[in-house]
Amino acid sequence: MHKSIVIDHLCRVEGHGGITVRIKDGKVADVNMDIFEGPRFFEPLVVGRSYDEVAPILMRICAICSASHTVASLMAVESALGIEVSTQTRLLRELLVQGGNIESHALHLFCLSIPDFLGYPSAIALASDHLQEVKMGLELKKLGNTIQEAIGGRAIHSMNAVVGGFGRPPTREALLDLKGQLTKGLEQSLAAVDLVSGLEIPDFCTSPNIYAALSSDGSGYSLFGDRIALSTGDTKDIKMYKEICNERVVAHSHAKQSLFKGKPFAVGALARIALNGEKLSGQAKKAKDKLGLSSLSENMLDNNAAQAVEMVYSIERSLDIIDELLREGIKQEEPVEVRIRAGAGVGAVEAPRGTLYHSYSFDKAGRLTEADVITPTAQNLANIEKDLRISVENLIDESRESLGPKLEMVVRAYDPCISCAVHLVEVNLDEKRISKKESRRIT
Amino acid sequence: MRSAFPKKKAGASRKIIVVGVGNRLLGDEGIGPCVIDNLSRVRMPSYVDVVDCGCDLLSLTSYLDRPQKIVIIDAIRAGGKPGEINRFDYSKLATTKDETQSGHQIGTIDVLRLLKSVYPALADSEIVLIGVEPKMLELSTDLSQEVRGSIADVTRLVIEEISPQPSFWRKGEKHERSKHTDY
Incomplete structure (x- = not known):
């Protein structure tokens, strides 16, 4: 024993x-x-900085989640300063976030997770027997990077997305090129779904979960929303995020843990599909059904399948966004003019790993006085411990x-x-x- | 802007990729990207791609069109004094005992092994790691004084790495060799 x-x-x-x-x-x-998680402690790096310096710093919290941090940060700044961005800007930012989702899910599935299920110690070992599959995963990750490079100006750490809009919108040719690559990527993502559908998913960590994810007013599945929905039936405005992420300090970890009404909860792809999955359409809906995610899963190991579904979704959604941008015509618009004022605001995005919150306050000179960044991993920590306990008991x-x-x-x-x-x-x-x-x- | 580089010999069409790895928010971990900032102030020859990949070395997949050489700049702890520069030949690092079975995430060396195993285009690419001994790996957007002091030498070493051999320096031009140790 x-x-x-x-x-x-x-x-x-x-x-x-x-x-x-x-x-x-x-x-x-x-x-x-x-x-040794500490995005919470990044705040001293931005206190005292001007409103336009915050996103370029905090986007570097993570290379893989860079697009989500960038967009959540810009949304928080704009909320605080009362800036309304254009529809084109919203679409381009969503494209950035979808690119990040494709990149992150591909990396996690093929290099970090699938080796587990197939009994390999690493992606390198997996590649020795399943070269084409690993290559497909890296190509999908590259597709996510390519989207971010086309829209954000760089594969990671976008410099083109700024407060109020974009420094330089992508050209029509760049979007058409992306469309071609996404069409190829859609086939690869469907092959990834086939691969995941063949994996045997153990059930030793199965237990009831409370799920949380952003909820949009629209009819479609989305990585954006002004409200937080929970599987308990509760909903909150994103400005009230602290009521969801009721954090506690624990002695054994550098990170704080989040609890909702004293209970752990989960965010991420599985939470999103649990709460918004009925809004999926097209190939993503078929993938969800194929992977058995039509009913609420209580097995967090299904998060891998949920990520495979979302890879299909993010590619289909990116194609839709590009079609809309091409239909409307790319406008060479300048970022919205900023009128500096004192204020506070929250920005929230469904990052690949779950809901990401940035919350800032600025003084009347546009200098940051307070910042709060709650990462998905910080929110999931208490639920991870719950699942570990169940697993050890089983x-x-x-x-x-x-x-x-x-x-x-x-x-x-x-x-x-x-x-x-x-x-x-x-x-x-x-x-x-x-x-x-x-x-x-x-x- | 005047290029510091002569034209490459005809027929030499393969690229050299210079990539800085690291997190700029963790003090000396940011040395790679900081050197890339410095290199970005110089007009690079067309055969050189200069990339700040943050912590995501796998984003190199966007640049792998049969490169002749990859030069990686990173904080590498080798037991020396802060700011000391070591140059590692990847082939020597990669042939040593494989410890990734008990390893951690996908590390720099493991990313390179993975890319080499998946992309035949890298089969004959020379890979060089330029490591700077870190002093301070804490939350900060600044480098330590010692590591900051190494930037000029690391930049010089990168320029030596990307220059056509044997020497591209103009006649009579003074050139101080970079201070580093080769492995």
Whole structure:
């Protein structure tokens, strides 16, 4: 019988963290997910900065979620300063966010998660037997980068999206080129759905979940919305996000944890499909049905399937956006003029891993006085611990060697981004012979 | 703007990619992107792509059209003094014992291994890592004084790496070699 299980570092989690499970009298006494997560502590970097300097700094919290941070940050600034952007700007920003969703889901599914389900220790090992599948995943990730490069000016860390609009809108030719690449990508994303449909999904972490996601007024599935919907039936305006993300400080982690009415909740692709899945259409709807996500899933390992569905959705939606932009004609419009004033505002976006909130206050000179950034991973932490507890209870008789990887699978299913952890290459230089000691680069 | 580079020899059409890796919000972790900022002030020859990839080295997939060489600038802890520069030949790093089985996420070396295994275009590409020994890896948009002081030498080393061999420097032009250690 285990007394305690400690996993110091999690393989294939962006950033890294550890799991500690304490067992007393044959029962799970305590489960801690300890991560070095600290996007909350990025706020000192922006206090005192001008309104137009905030997004270029905070977009760098994460390379993979860069588009979501950029757009949530710009929306918070614009909300505080009373700026209304054009329909074209809204569409282009959505395209950026859809690109980020494609990129992030492709990376997570093919390089971090599918190796788990097929029993490979890494994407490199997976590539040795399933080269075409890994290549397809990298091509889909590249497609997400290409969208962001075409719209944002760079594959990551967009410099083109600014307060009030875009520095330079994309050309018609660039959009037509993207359309061609997206059409090819749609076929690849459907092949990814086929691949995921063949995976055997274990059910050892199944338990009831409270899901939360943004809810739009429109009829379609969306990564944007002014209201937060919960599977409990509660809804909140995004300005009241703190009532959802009622944070508590825990002794074992650098990160704060979010609870809703004292209970953990989950955000991310599975939460979005649970709450808004009936709004899916086209191939994405077929993919949802094919992957068995038509009814509410209580198994977080299904988040991988949900990401596969969303990859199809994001590509189809990107094609629709491009068609609308081409139909209306790209206007060479300038960003909306900013009239500086004191104010406060919230911006929220469904980032690949779940709802992302940026909340800022500015003084009358347009200098930032307060900032709050709540990442999806911070919101999911308490739910991860809940699922780890359930898993250990279900698997308590398994050996340490068997249990450890399964617990890691649970954590990875949430696609946690612990992006501000320090993660650099370390080499051990011994008499000029080089050996790789450890590499912790987030990708 | 005057280019510091002569024209490349005819027939040499393959690209060189210079890529800075790291998070600018974590102090010396940002050395790679900061060197890219510095290089961006110089007009690069057409055969060189200069890329700030943040923490996402896999975004290199957008640039892999059979490059002749990839030069990666990163914070690499090698046990030296802060700001010290080491130049690593990827082929030497990659042939050492594989520890990724117990590794962490997809690390820099692992990303390169993955890309090499998936993209035949990289089969004969030379890959060089330029590592700067970090001092401070904490929440900050600034580099430590020591690492900041290395930028000029790292930039010089990158320019040496991308220059046609044996030497592209103009006759009579003074050139101080970069201070670094080769591995």
